[in-house]
Amino acid sequence: MLRLYDSRLSGNSWKIRILLSQLGLPYERVTLDIGKGDTHEPDFRAISRFERVPVLMLEDGRPVVESGAILLYLAQGTPYLPDDGYLRAEVLSWLFFEQADLQKNIATPRVLHLYGMADDRQQDIARFHAEGYLALEKLDRWLHERTWLVDERYTIADLAASTYVSLAAQGGYAMSRFAGIGAWVTRVQGQPRWVPLIPEAAAASEL
Numbered sequence: 001m002l003r004l005y006d007s008r009l010s011g012n013s014w015k016i017r018i019l020l021s022q023l024g025l026p027y028e029r030v031t032l033d034i035g036k037g038d039t040h041e042p043d044f045r046a047i048s049r050f051e052r053v054p055v056l057m058l059e060d061g062r063p064v065v066e067s068g069a070i071l072l073y074l075a076q077g078t079p080y081l082p083d084d085g086y087l088r089a090e091v092l093s094w095l096f097f098e099q100a101d102l103q104k105n106i107a108t109p110r111v112l113h114l115y116g117m118a119d120d121r122q123q124d125i126a127r128f129h130a131e132g133y134l135a136l137e138k139l140d141r142w143l144h145e146r147t148w149l150v151d152e153r154y155t156i157a158d159l160a161a162s163t164y165v166s167l168a169a170q171g172g173y174a175m176s177r178f179a180g181i182g183a184w185v186t187r188v189q190g191q192p193r194w195v196p197l198i199p200e201a202a203a204a205s206e207l
């Protein structure tokens, strides 16, 4: 069986749980405690060269690291990744943009807020917000008059790009100004077998 190493609040790991659910693939879940330093333990370092989650352990014992690489691996040959070379390159462009422009700029202020460090790190947060808002504006512009990021269907580009964006308010981003993004996130979260970050918290809107 596939094994996913993740952590409870990791948006990068959440991407993989969404796709595994949408593909109907059974997997074993191993949830690490990042705060306790689990990702830097020798046993985990042996399978995760970058000392981070998510890691997908294949049935033959080979690990796949980096959320984008895991999504690409799992989505091959499925409707979530186009066969056409150009459209596939378009999907890749969103995966790279998400990692370079969205993920860190959203994730870092989110962590600072969630762990009560925001007041002491206002200047850092302002720097991440400045970059993050530029990326969000580009995304919002692209979604103006488009339903999905690539082609006319939901792909792993939408899945990957929407996860941290949907959590941005937790990092102090004012998201109400991005109407296109708001409607798109709702469409993504309405896809069959989409799963929330923390299932037990979804109803209570804890996160």
Ligand SMILES: N[C@@H](CCC(=O)N[C@@H](CS)C(=O)NCC(=O)O)C(=O)O
Residues within 6 Å of the ligand: 007, 010, 011, 012, 013, 034, 039, 040, 051, 052, 053, 054, 065, 066, 067, 068, 099
């Ligand atoms: N580019 C990586 C980022 C992974 C990442 O930042 N993982 C975080 C949790 S979301 C982590 O494991 N942090 C632990 C650490 O840095 O010690 C990916 O997309 O998988």
